[in-house]
């Protein structure tokens with residue numbers, strides 16, 4: 001079972017006991033990211049960032065089988081209509097210079113969906129209007145807090 005508790009106009013919380021529950025936060029994220037398609041996913045190792053991003057991508061209609069982005073920073077998927085979805089994982093970068101080197105702005109300012117794991121590694125480079133998703137794990141339960149920009 002999953003439940004949503006709106007905490008303010010700009011923040012919503014969902015709980016999840018299993019991956020099937022992620023359809024609820026994923027639906028909310030898709031609904032609220034139409035204008036601002038950069039979404040930053042925060043959470044410890046294994047929190048479930050990739051899992052939630054996969055659910056969102058499937059719901060958006062990507063047909064690609066999503067691989068784990070463990071070894072590459074940039075993953076690009078295609079929506080049925082041909083537009084890209086960028087999935088960036090900054091876990092392995094050692095400095096923001098590496099983000100400059102890979103041309104982060106072509107992904108973050110593309111106006112296409114851009115889902116970011118380990119955004120804290122590039123915190124100064126995030127667009128001010130990006131949506132923030134925090135995943136906290138406690139036992140078998142995940143709490144997913146979604147903050148929209150002001």
Ligand SMILES: Nc1ncnc2c1ncn2[C@@H]1O[C@H](COP(=O)(O)OP(=O)(O)OP(=O)(O)O)[C@@H](O)[C@H]1O
Nearest residue numbers: 016017018019044045046047048049050051052142
């Ligand atoms: N909502 C959920 N309910 C139950 N299990 C989950 C949920 N989300 C993820 N998991 C499980 O947790 C494990 C880690 O998930 P995932 O790889 O998505 O984490 P991550 O946050 O992307 O980790 P990393 O920081 O290493 O990239 C996987 O085995 C996944 O099946």
Ligand SMILES: [Mg+2]
Nearest residue numbers: 049050051117
């Ligand atoms: Mg991951």
